[in-house]
Amino acid sequence: MEKIAFLFAGQGAQYVGMGEDLCAAFPESKAVFDKANKVLGFSLSELCFAGPAQELTQTQNCQPAILVASIAAWEAFKTAIRYPLSAIRYVAGLSLGEYSALVAAGAIALEEAVYLVRKRGEFMEEEALKFPGKMASVLGLDLAIIKNICRETRAEIANINCPGQIVISGGIKEIEEAAKLAEEQGAKRVILLEVSGAFHSSFMQGAALKLAGELEKIKINTPQIPLVSNVTAKPVTKPEEIRANLIKQITASVLWEDSMKFILSKNVVTFFEFGPGRVLKGLMRRIDETAQVTNIEKKEDVLSFKP
Numbered sequence: 001m002e003k004i005a006f007l008f009a010g011q012g013a014q015y016v017g018m019g020e021d022l023c024a025a026f027p028e029s030k031a032v033f034d035k036a037n038k039v040l041g042f043s044l045s046e047l048c049f050a051g052p053a054q055e056l057t058q059t060q061n062c063q064p065a066i067l068v069a070s071i072a073a074w075e076a077f078k079t080a081i082r083y084p085l086s087a088i089r090y091v092a093g094l095s096l097g098e099y100s101a102l103v104a105a106g107a108i109a110l111e112e113a114v115y116l117v118r119k120r121g122e123f124m125e126e127e128a129l130k131f132p133g134k135m136a137s138v139l140g141l142d143l144a145i146i147k148n149i150c151r152e153t154r155a156e157i158a159n160i161n162c163p164g165q166i167v168i169s170g171g172i173k174e175i176e177e178a179a180k181l182a183e184e185q186g187a188k189r190v191i192l193l194e195v196s197g198a199f200h201s202s203f204m205q206g207a208a209l210k211l212a213g214e215l216e217k218i219k220i221n222t223p224q225i226p227l228v229s230n231v232t233a234k235p236v237t238k239p240e241e242i243r244a245n246l247i248k249q250i251t252a253s254v255l256w257e258d259s260m261k262f263i264l265s266k267n268v269v270t271f272f273e274f275g276p277g278r279v280l281k282g283l284m285r286r287i288d289e290t291a292q293v294t295n296i297e298k299k300e301d302v303l304s305f306k307p
Contacts (some may be wrong), residue, residue: 162260
């Protein structure tokens with residue numbers, strides 16, 4: 001039997017209009033948005049479908065928006081394609097996408113995940129206002145060199161996404177200094193990211209503590225499909241381990257490259273990316289160009305897919 005992994009989009013992939021055609025075509029997708037609207041007490045669907053973009057991009061809005069758009073795509077695909085659960089070996093999600101993956105795996109109820117990521121976004125935004133910071137994507141520089149730059153500048157490694165793409169995080173001065181050093185030491189490009197704070201760094205410690213309190217209220221089930229954790233790049237199935245990793249994830253590095261290498265090492269070469277954009281497909285191309293990644297984002301992606 002073919003071995004499959006499901007991947008879920010992270011923050012930054014949002015755009016006005018996402019999920020609208022899925023809701024028009026699939027009752028299962030509309031039900032996802034309807035549930036989210038009820039949990040949040042406002043029309044997330046209207047914000048996703050019509051914007052404004054500036055409001056959609058706010059951390060506390062885009063986190064539930066991406067989760068809901070991703071699960072809407074997954075529900076449509078699951079209903080239309082009917083893959084056997086035994087074929088799906090792993091789920092994984094990039095940062096925020098880890099919550100979508102846990103919903104797909106049956107570990108967290110959709111309504112509770114929507115509530116959690118809304119709170120997660122609010123907590124992260126609060127810390128960003130208290131402790132201003134930046135993030136930057138460093139392209140074309142070895143991890144060892146970036147680690148040395150971080151030691152020298154007190155910047156921190158936020159994401160190890162794929163060979164040649166590492167994101168750093170920290171204070172404004174520290175990131176500016178680290179970016180300058182990276183360019184001096186041969187980076188192809190250093191891109192300052194359009195984010196409101198120093199995510200996946202020690203600057204988010206307060207957010208992690210607040211999120212821990214919210215996670216204590218949430219029931220986490222044993223996932224039906226193992227989740228490959230951002231924090232460890234290893235599969236987890238125990239609810240308490242999942243809970244602990246979600247707290248650590250706020251301040252820890254996202255080990256995406258290692259997570260994908262682990263899944264690939266288990267002879268999984270067929271992947272489906274759910275949610276807006278094609279970021280994960282692009283990263284996989286740099287990790288292993290032989291892997292097959294299919295994006296499930298729009299109505300046509302579901303209707304045209306032939307297993």
